[in-house]
Amino acid sequence: MNLPCAFEDKMKGMLGDEYPAYIACYDEPRYYGLRVNTNKITVEEFIRICPFDITPIPWIPNGFYYDGEAVSPSRHPYYFAGLYYLQEPSAMTPASRLPVEQGDKVLDLCAAPGGKATELGAKLMDTGVLAANDISSSRAKGLLKNMEVFGIGNMLILSEEPGKLSGYFAEYFDKILIDAPCSGEGMFRKDKKMVKAWEEHGPEYFSSIQKSIIVQAADMLKPGGLLLYSTCTFDGRENEQTVAYLLKNRPEFKIVDMEQYEGFRPGCPELTEAKDPAIAKTVRIFPHHMKGEGHYLALLRKDGGIRGEDCSVPFKRSRIKLPAELEAFMEKVSWELDLTRIDIRGERIYYMPEGLPDLRGIRFLRTGLLMGELKKNRFEPSQALAMYMKKGDYEDTIDFSAKDERVYRYLKGETLDAGDMVSGRSKGWHLICVDGYPLGWGKLSGGVLKNKYLPGWRMC
Numbered sequence: 001m002n003l004p005c006a007f008e009d010k011m012k013g014m015l016g017d018e019y020p021a022y023i024a025c026y027d028e029p030r031y032y033g034l035r036v037n038t039n040k041i042t043v044e045e046f047i048r049i050c051p052f053d054i055t056p057i058p059w060i061p062n063g064f065y066y067d068g069e070a071v072s073p074s075r076h077p078y079y080f081a082g083l084y085y086l087q088e089p090s091a092m093t094p095a096s097r098l099p100v101e102q103g104d105k106v107l108d109l110c111a112a113p114g115g116k117a118t119e120l121g122a123k124l125m126d127t128g129v130l131a132a133n134d135i136s137s138s139r140a141k142g143l144l145k146n147m148e149v150f151g152i153g154n155m156l157i158l159s160e161e162p163g164k165l166s167g168y169f170a171e172y173f174d175k176i177l178i179d180a181p182c183s184g185e186g187m188f189r190k191d192k193k194m195v196k197a198w199e200e201h202g203p204e205y206f207s208s209i210q211k212s213i214i215v216q217a218a219d220m221l222k223p224g225g226l227l228l229y230s231t232c233t234f235d236g237r238e239n240e241q242t243v244a245y246l247l248k249n250r251p252e253f254k255i256v257d258m259e260q261y262e263g264f265r266p267g268c269p270e271l272t273e274a275k276d277p278a279i280a281k282t283v284r285i286f287p288h289h290m291k292g293e294g295h296y297l298a299l300l301r302k303d304g305g306i307r308g309e310d311c312s313v314p315f316k317r318s319r320i321k322l323p324a325e326l327e328a329f330m331e332k333v334s335w336e337l338d339l340t341r342i343d344i345r346g347e348r349i350y351y352m353p354e355g356l357p358d359l360r361g362i363r364f365l366r367t368g369l370l371m372g373e374l375k376k377n378r379f380e381p382s383q384a385l386a387m388y389m390k391k392g393d394y395e396d397t398i399d400f401s402a403k404d405e406r407v408y409r410y411l412k413g414e415t416l417d418a419g420d421m422v423s424g425r426s427k428g429w430h431l432i433c434v435d436g437y438p439l440g441w442g443k444l445s446g447g448v449l450k451n452k453y454l455p456g457w458r459m460c
Ligand SMILES: C[S@@+](CC[C@H](N)C(=O)[O-])C[C@H]1O[C@@H](n2cnc3c(N)ncnc32)[C@H](O)[C@@H]1O
Pocket: 109, 110, 111, 112, 113, 114, 115, 116, 117, 133, 134, 135, 136, 139, 160, 161, 162, 179, 180, 181, 182, 209, 213
């Protein structure tokens, strides 16, 4: 593989005797990974039903390697059911090393397309709130879809400058992840296009963006909260020096240890001006030490305050009366709605997370779970609501086996004959599942299932 000379020289200087082992990795194939959505299925159950061979990624409890040259997990109905996310193994590390607890308010500041945000949302198990932001609104659309496929409801999908967000969310979050835009040196093997991008915008360009983002993020963290900073690059300016910049400008931050793995290598204090030995607690991932691409991670705690103390002033919502159409639909749903969390905007009905600040003025793609729309005396449930549900949450369900070719036809948007799956009198909205995991909605009449799978999500 042709690497820029300036990059090779830098790596020789950084790695010394290890350089030959490092550069030899470029002749080895890349690794393919998938991460189980523990919000929908346990790891044990996934191993039991997984239709292709997988082997555990040793440092990620819900991560697995698969043979990307032999199988296409993105074509399987379980992928459409949101049971897993396809992700490069090292890229699973940042979300796994941020200790999110149920009830936390969590921010993923550079979140699209959702590789980390989907895992943070899964860890919250439908508690607290996850704000997933990306400055690019086109990339944020992909993020929204991935979050909905994963069944995450307690979310905000934002598309804002971090500096603007810090005015709305001052000391609001318990945990923040910054997977910073970077020069991508760690991904050269996986994606050769990254080399060209590096030649256009290198470490110097990104390090100034990273410094401004990390300080803006710091101001959104509660005292006592944790911030995880990560990149997929090797350059000291983007890694250790960005962390050192935060420590200098926000001295209330301290680097803390993260859960270790034998392949992790310590960060390099010598790459910074202050040479603070604590920088060695940050983590470098090199492909010649682990089966994954290059990454960098730092976990930091903000001093002061009692963890869990809530500094936010929640936006007060009053209990509303449900529209009759939604009330009729909810008769078949097994859970109770908290009426203070319902928000009706035009025809659309949202189920909002609790304890939000006033968001007026922020650019967002979604706030809360889009439950559905009110249309001429009827309620039409959304695709997101189907993905949010668990089998049994809705009374009328059609559960296909993954081996039934109708599952594939459903995902392609076809009308199906489902007379054998229901009693003769059954009609109206049905939750369509594969092996017990919801995929979307269908409307039944006389045994014929009208397809309500979201057109933009169909299998090609
Ligand atoms: C490394 S990618 C994030 C990948 C994502 N965390 C994942 O795991 O799928 C960095 C992202 O930062 C976004 N970005 C760039 N500049 C930004 C800024 N100033 N504020 C917020 N996001 C930014 C980019 O659009 C890009 O999607």
